[in-house]
Amino acid sequence: MIVPQLPTPVLELRDVAVHFAGRAGLFSAAPPPVRAVDGIDLDIQPGETVGLVGESGCGKSTLSNAIVGLLPATRGTIRLHGQDITGASPAKLRQIRQHVQMIFQDPLLSLDPRATIGAAIAEPLEVQAGLRGQALRARVAELLEQVGLAGDDATRYPHQMSGGQRQRVAIARALALQPSLVVCDEPVSALDVSVRAQILNLLIALQRRTGVAYLFVSHDLAVVRHICDRVAVMYLGRIVEQAPRDLFFAGPKHPYSRALMSAVLEADPVVQRGRQRIVLQGELPSPSDIPPGCSFHGRCPVATAICSIERPVLTPRADGGLVACHHA
Amino acid sequence: MITGGLDVAGLTIAIDGVAVVDGLSFQVRPGEVVALVGESGCGKSLTALALLGLLPTSARMVAGEVRLSGRRISGLAESALRKIRGRALSIIFQEPSSALDPLSTIGAHISQAYRLHHKVSAADAQARALAMLTSVGIPDPARRMLQYPFELSGGMCQRVMIAMALINNPSVLVADEPTTALDVTIQAQILDLMKALVAERGTGIVLITHDMGVVADIADRVAVMYAGRIVEIAPVAALFASPQHPYTGLLLASVPHADVAAKAALPTIEGRVPSPRQFGSGCRFADRCPRAEPACAQEVPPLHATAEGHLVACFHPGSPPGLRTMQT
Numbered sequence: 001m002i003v004p005q006l007p008t009p010v011l012e013l014r015d016v017a018v019h020f021a022g023r024a025g026l027f028s029a030a031p032p033p034v035r036a037v038d039g040i041d042l043d044i045q046p047g048e049t050v051g052l053v054g055e056s057g058c059g060k061s062t063l064s065n066a067i068v069g070l071l072p073a074t075r076g077t078i079r080l081h082g083q084d085i086t087g088a089s090p091a092k093l094r095q096i097r098q099h100v101q102m103i104f105q106d107p108l109l110s111l112d113p114r115a116t117i118g119a120a121i122a123e124p125l126e127v128q129a130g131l132r133g134q135a136l137r138a139r140v141a142e143l144l145e146q147v148g149l150a151g152d153d154a155t156r157y158p159h160q161m162s163g164g165q166r167q168r169v170a171i172a173r174a175l176a177l178q179p180s181l182v183v184c185d186e187p188v189s190a191l192d193v194s195v196r197a198q199i200l201n202l203l204i205a206l207q208r209r210t211g212v213a214y215l216f217v218s219h220d221l222a223v224v225r226h227i228c229d230r231v232a233v234m235y236l237g238r239i240v241e242q243a244p245r246d247l248f249f250a251g252p253k254h255p256y257s258r259a260l261m262s263a264v265l266e267a268d269p270v271v272q273r274g275r276q277r278i279v280l281q282g283e284l285p286s287p288s289d290i291p292p293g294c295s296f297h298g299r300c301p302v303a304t305a306i307c308s309i310e311r312p313v314l315t316p317r318a319d320g321g322l323v324a325c326h327h328a
Numbered sequence: 329m330i331t332g333g334l335d336v337a338g339l340t341i342a343i344d345g346v347a348v349v350d351g352l353s354f355q356v357r358p359g360e361v362v363a364l365v366g367e368s369g370c371g372k373s374l375t376a377l378a379l380l381g382l383l384p385t386s387a388r389m390v391a392g393e394v395r396l397s398g399r400r401i402s403g404l405a406e407s408a409l410r411k412i413r414g415r416a417l418s419i420i421f422q423e424p425s426s427a428l429d430p431l432s433t434i435g436a437h438i439s440q441a442y443r444l445h446h447k448v449s450a451a452d453a454q455a456r457a458l459a460m461l462t463s464v465g466i467p468d469p470a471r472r473m474l475q476y477p478f479e480l481s482g483g484m485c486q487r488v489m490i491a492m493a494l495i496n497n498p499s500v501l502v503a504d505e506p507t508t509a510l511d512v513t514i515q516a517q518i519l520d521l522m523k524a525l526v527a528e529r530g531t532g533i534v535l536i537t538h539d540m541g542v543v544a545d546i547a548d549r550v551a552v553m554y555a556g557r558i559v560e561i562a563p564v565a566a567l568f569a570s571p572q573h574p575y576t577g578l579l580l581a582s583v584p585h586a587d588v589a590a591k592a593a594l595p596t597i598e599g600r601v602p603s604p605r606q607f608g609s610g611c612r613f614a615d616r617c618p619r620a621e622p623a624c625a626q627e628v629p630p631l632h633a634t635a636e637g638h639l640v641a642c643f644h645p646g647s648p649p650g651l652r653t654m655q656t
Contacts, residue, residue: 265512265515
């Protein structure tokens with residue numbers, strides 16, 4: 001058998017963990033650390049979109065921040081283009097970071113209110129690419145056009161724009177240095193339905209044009225199904241299932257993924273009312289007090305004795321998916 | 329006019345002399361869930377506040393009336409409204425943690441809601457509160473009664489809000505984006521709870537939402553709002569199966585569906601919602617509408633029936649063929 005030569009992944013995560021130490025109070029001992037992200041393995045190939053889904057507190061935003069270097073990893077390695085960023089020198093880090101950018105949920109919070117749109121987009125070009133003068137202005141105008149804004153929008157301020165337009169600015173800024181990976185943290189969650197469609201269309205079109213890969217962090221499985229090639233489901237700091245899109249949406253294998261999928265509301269009353277909902281008991285345990293064994297066992301409809309003792313590892317399956325469950 | 333439930337006729341709300349909600353009419357029968365859907369700024373939340381006489385001072389109800397069980401409640405004095413709010417007509421908000429008093433226990437919240445309208449002893453009110461907490465599905469309710477809002481999760485706080493809103497058995501509940509701030513699995517729990525309570529108690533619900541999935545799951549009838557007006561109102565199945573207003577059609581199509589090819593361009597709506605200052609004399613959707621003709625910008629299309637119970641405000645109604653797979 002000839003093994004095809006795979007290109008270097010744009011992102012390789014190996015056993016990545018991000019823990020937050022508890023702080024001791026005046027009269028109390030330090031609480032146990034919050035294990036927000038606790039052992040993640042994930043690869044992203046060039047030009048690929050991987051959806052990272054899960055509910056609040058599952059660690060998806062913490063992981064995103066670690067990937068772009070906003071938070072240090074407690075354990076494991078993060079490689080961008082094969083280069084390890086964990087423990088890289090600041091100068092090296094700065095150079096590697098050009099290749100990975102981030103888009104946040106609320107661009108109003110991530111854009112400087114006192115900088116014009118043009119200045120916001122020009123900044124990475126000046127700092128990293130050393131562009132000046134006419135070349136800089138031309139590149140800014142080109143980027144604005146690429147994201148569907150007008151060249152003279154460069155003189156406007158964030159507050160003068162709508163939410164959708166601001167998200168376009170954030171995308172232009174993220175793409176300024178032609179990164180190979182953009183981490184999108186809930187990029188359309190704060191937008192109205194019709195604007196959401198515009199931004200999704202834009203992200204897809206830009207990917208076709210530039211070959212950028214996306215890590216698409218979202219709680220919205222309908223959006224993930226539309227935009228992603230592969231899906232990874234996180235629960236309490238770990239990936240419990242990972243599969244190509246069609247395989248995943250044909251029927252997720254992990255009981256948590258199944259419950260998550262069954263809770264997604266289809267915008268069609270006939271389909272929606274014909275579905276059987278798996279209602280999970282209880283709520284997400286605290287990441288500072290993760291249950292032993294499988295962290296989902298307390299809420300899992302199919303859990304047995306072994307689940308509370310032994311933690312299931314993410315195991316490849318014949319169909320190409322990966323599942324961490326004793327009963328999948 | 330209907331005897332039970334809520335009857336809204338010609339509700340018009342002005343801010344700075346501009347009608348931001350313009351001639352809204354709809355009814356909610358006992359046990360019925362009527363959804364008011366629309367994007368940011370369409371006036372749906374102002375409408376919710378106006379129903380309870382809670383409009384901010386900048387906004388004024390300038391025309392129309394609101395009747396509850398046949399009795400006119402709009403324009404009543406504050407003292408009279410206080411006897412109605414929380415008793416015959418209740419409201420729950422999107423962010424339960426900001427609607428609850430951080431310094432009061434859960435038990436105090438719910439029993440006070442009861443004692444405001446009933447002359448009973450504190451012990452009686454406590455007993456009722458406990459029974460109500462149990463019926464909204466809060467585990468270990470006796471312990472929860474003594475806790476403070478910060479000790480509860482978002483989903484639990486929303487259950488407390490629902491318990492407060494329903495303890496006096498109101499005939500109508502106004503729910504303003506009740507599950508928007510919640511995770512999908514928790515959202516599913518809350519929607520199931522609301523459905524059960526409606527069925528059990530015959531409460532009518534005005535559900536304010538932007539989420540077509542929530543509408544598909546729980547609504548009996550849907551009123552679609554655009555720029556302060558109802559553009560279409562129909563039973564839920566009819567609205568999704570054959571939307572008559574072009575805005576409704578585009579709104580439904582812009583939500584990613586299972587039957588839309590992955591990464592295919594989603595239909596979008598050109599342009600932006602007009603600001604109240606830009607409202608023209610005709611249909612407010614005219615300048616973004618693919619079917620608009622010159623007459624649309626001149627004259628307001630009246631709501632008229634295209635089928636039993638299906639009303640649309642458009643000169644060119646009709647659902648476009650192949651709506652779901654339509655490409656831009």
